[in-house]
Amino acid sequence: MAAVLVRTDEGGPGLGTILAARYDAIYYLHIAEYGYAAPMANDCVVQGALCKYAFFPLYPGLIRGFSAVLPLPVGWVAWGIAAIASLLAAWGIFSVAERVAGRRTGVIAVVLWGIAPHAMVESMAYTEPVFTALSAWALYAALSHRWTQAGLLASLAGLTRPSGSAVVAAVVLTALWTMFVSHRRREEASVRGDRTGPLLVAVLVAPLGWCAWFAWVGYRAGDWRGYFQVQEKWGSAFDGGRFTFHRIADMFLQRSLTLNTAVVAATIISAVVLFVLCVQQRQHPALLIYAGVLLLIAVGGEGYFHSKARFLLPAFPLLLPIAQGLAKARPRTAYTLLAASTLLSSAYGVYLMLVWQRSP
Template sequence: MVALRAGEDGPGLGKLLATRFDTMYYVHIAEYGYAAPMDGLCKVQGELCKYAFYPLYPGLIRGVSAIVPLPAGIIAWGIAVAASLLAAWGIFAVAEHVHDRRTGVIAVLLWGMVPHAMVESMAYTEPLFTAIAAWALYAVLTQRWLIAGLLATLAGLTRPSGAAVVAAVAICAAWTLVTTLRRRGKSPGTPTARKDTLAAAILISPLGWFAWFAWVGHRAGRWDGYFQLQERWGSTFDGGSFTLHRIAEIFTKAPVTLNSVVAALTVIAAFVLFTISLHQRQHAALLIYAAVLMLIAVGGAGYFHSKARFLLPAFPLLFPLAKSLATARPKIAYTVLTAAVLVSSAYGSYLMLVWQYSP
């Protein structure tokens, strides 16, 4: 739909997906490193502006560029698309494990139909982060603790919201370890290797996030350099006050933009779906992940128009809808999903061709 609406005089689908907004920073980091200046950009944020972008994605771009003779922007897009497919597979695996196969399929379909699903096809970090998060949660559900810890480390090197994966893995591993130790007296044969694995998962899961936090602080010359950098980007944490005020303004004052309305409705829907997930007693790992991700996305001040994109990796929130559609009559399910595809495609075209800022 984007390609059709762009027309022959437009920038082209490849340019829209592989070169816009945040992609410029990731590609520049991959090609020239973090210290190299970006002409015409970062005038407000200062010389450390690129350190707001986490290193895993540009590192992958740089690594693939060394062996594949293609422009870095195209490679960035290819990595994102491959990550989207891995994310879809991971979402299916998690949903099938906690529900059933049909729910897993519909959960993946819904993830591809959320308002900002266009980002899943762009050279952004959301696809990569969602893939890592999904498989980390699956590793927790299947008690593959070392894998979960390693993936949490990678998540912490991908986005600030990597803290959500770290929290889910570390808390669940800690609870399982405590439970294991309590049972030791009743079951003397509890394998020591299992306890060691759980402890290792707890210790390694936050290493990626803390390593980047420490490195940015070192480069800035102060321990809170990371937070200072985020402030220069206009991103601070106020517990959700900014978000609540913006939502109130959107529904009480005019004029408003389509993107701001969709962002507000997405935030509201996220809280409703999280409440339903609590009522349905979703697995603790999924609830912790979704809760921390929502706290980071909604609790941050600034970039209200991107709140829906920040919530894109919160796929466990889609499980109540997927479960309902899985048990609905096929005619109802197909009608709802077809309508969602059309609406999402139209809105994705709006984000790419009308909206002038990062989605």
């Protein structure tokens, strides 16, 4: 952010505009101020009257609620919520990583998340910080066998982004597996002291937010497929990865190549490799399910290739193999690599904010 601030002093958009008044942030602010039904001038020409229903309601709801009690411009409120959520996300990532791999790995995992490609979004009025915070703490609750909390947090995550299905799947499937193991052992209490009641709460509550929004958009559209129709008008659909594969393949055939395209392609390939490593390391099933579904959504989605690295930003379990490797390395080696990566990430963040002309 400091690097962007220095460049904004040279002219161009101000820092406030960059962080809270461009790209997707415009839609969240408009929803917070005027609701979903109000038309947007010069926007949604192609997507139609229901275009804003592609954006899930939790984040604009938080903006609207805090704006009602705080004497601040709505853009400041939106950015403040995202900034606080980023801190909560970092805390949650540390807690998860510390629980499964130790304190040193937890610290390094947070640093890696903060310097990942497109990490600049963590400082913008986007949903990624809120979603990552809710997902990280939902996973931590599942790892800690606090199933009621896990279900509630997963339900809220499902109201934040369409990829909320990842944390919903992680909580529900892990809870069901725990119930299955408990039943097979013919114990009244499930594994490690879990009880069937909280497990059932997690299974039933976790999908509520995600399913409720899909149902509501379907009702507004007059078709149960309403949300998918809205996404199709935005140019987004699931094709099993064909679009992503062709974009990466075409990258080697193009004479002109943008920095963003190269970074996104490298991020996708790295994410696939890291997921394989996570499976080989036998990470906790909840983490594997969460990261795997996020990876499937990002790779399998058609359109918005330039944003796929951002879509993978919440998939922090993929960083654990790197964090564990650096935790075992000599301190000088780890610090040197992290410092160099931070400088590269900062430079790329400036490029995304001030040079790149599309949504990060």
